[in-house]
Amino acid sequence: MEAVNLKKDSLIIANKKFNSRLIVGTGKYKSMSECAKAIKLSGAEIVTVAVRRVNISDKNKPLLMDYIDPKKITYLPNTAGCFNSKEALRTLRLAREIGGWKLVKLEVLGDKKNLFPDMIETLKSTEVLAKEGFKVMVYCNDDPLMAKRLENSGADAIMPLAAPIGSGLGIQNKINIQIIRKQTKLPLIIDAGLGQASDATIAMELGCDGVLVNTAIAKAKRPFEMALAFKNAVIAGRQSYKSGRIDKILMGIPSSPSKGII
Amino acid sequence: MKKIKKIKIKINGKIKSINQDSTLSVVLKNLKFPLNKVAIELNEEIIDKKKINKIKLNKNDKIEIVHFIGGG
Numbered sequence: 473m474e475a476v477n478l479k480k481d482s483l484i485i486a487n488k489k490f491n492s493r494l495i496v497g498t499g500k501y502k503s504m505s506e507c508a509k510a511i512k513l514s515g516a517e518i519v520t521v522a523v524r525r526v527n528i529s530d531k532n533k534p535l536l537m538d539y540i541d542p543k544k545i546t547y548l549p550n551t552a553g554c555f556n557s558k559e560a561l562r563t564l565r566l567a568r569e570i571g572g573w574k575l576v577k578l579e580v581l582g583d584k585k586n587l588f589p590d591m592i593e594t595l596k597s598t599e600v601l602a603k604e605g606f607k608v609m610v611y612c613n614d615d616p617l618m619a620k621r622l623e624n625s626g627a628d629a630i631m632p633l634a635a636p637i638g639s640g641l642g643i644q645n646k647i648n649i650q651i652i653r654k655q656t657k658l659p660l661i662i663d664a665g666l667g668q669a670s671d672a673t674i675a676m677e678l679g680c681d682g683v684l685v686n687t688a689i690a691k692a693k694r695p696f697e698m699a700l701a702f703k704n705a706v707i708a709g710r711q712s713y714k715s716g717r718i719d720k721i722l723m724g725i726p727s728s729p730s731k732g733i734i
Numbered sequence: 735m736k737k738i739k740k741i742k743i744k745i746n747g748k749i750k751s752i753n754q755d756s757t758l759s760v761v762l763k764n765l766k767f768p769l770n771k772v773a774i775e776l777n778e779e780i781i782d783k784k785k786i787n788k789i790k791l792n793k794n795d796k797i798e799i800v801h802f803i804g805g806g
Contacts, residue, residue: 497806507804522805525746525798526772528765536802537771552805562778566800569773569780637806664806686806 486607497686602626631663640667669705676709759787
């Protein structure tokens with residue numbers, strides 16, 4: 473069997489190669505410098521960003537681009553906070569205008585309390601964006617049928633939630649994630665709901681191509697250490713998945729030979 | 735001296751008074767925001783940043799200027 477060479481095991485999204493399989497969000501940090509340091513430690517090459525009004529009364533406010541260089545790190549504009557297709561499309565068209573961003577994350581929320589995606593609006597938006605030449609990574613629920621529909625509508629990556637955004641509950645429906653894995657060749661990235669590094673390992677062991685984490689790092693008591701923990705967890709999970717785990721059996725089999733016992 | 739007439743427009747939800755016949759370019763320059771880091775909408779239509787010096791603003795125009803901030 474061929475050895476697992478992670479250097480050649482790149483994550484490819486919309487024909488672009490990435491070495492890191494960890495995508496991190498840039499929200500909820502105490503400061504921009506804390507955010508930038510955590511990103512560096514996480515090894516992430518893609519970060520999600522939000523599109524918002526500039527503060528016209530305080531022009532000296534620090535800008536994200538001054539801390540995280542978009543030439544070195546791929547910005548993934550996100551539609552977080554949009555509750556319908558119209559708002560999401562408007563946001564991403566503006567994001568593209570800032571500087572040619574075509575790789576985007578679509579997230580259309582349906583409920584302010586649980587933040588679950590509105591899949592009807594999400595599906596509609598995916599179709600429009602794909603036709604307009606966007607490369608769309610789509611936040612969705614863990615429903616294999618909906619994932620298939622997104623794929624047929626031109627999505628470039630399927631991003632099912634593990635649990636509600638910011639909940640830290642970890643993967644709630646492993647079976648559905650595995651079914652989605654089996655049915656699609658598109659990048660499958662767990663988005664939202666992870667709480668600790670081992671959740672990322674589980675996602676990778678289920679065969680996901682990557683994970684997206686924000687709150688679990690940004691709101692950890694020690695974000696820098698947690699960023700590093702997630703980096704290692706994603707690598708460990710990927711290596712484990714590629715290594716081919718043993719079959720599960722019910723009874724014990726000794727690890728030492730039974731012959732020659734004194 | 736001829737008095738310059740003022741008009742009111744909205745920028746990011748805030749009412750601003752500007753000189754009549756001002757171009758979008760002049761208004762943006764006064765805000766001193768790096769243009770390569772923002773996107774601009776005029777009355778909900780995205781504006782090509784290369785054309786802002788040709789666009790004259792009218793009374794009650796609504797401008798939105800957005801940029802990237804931290805987000806999940």
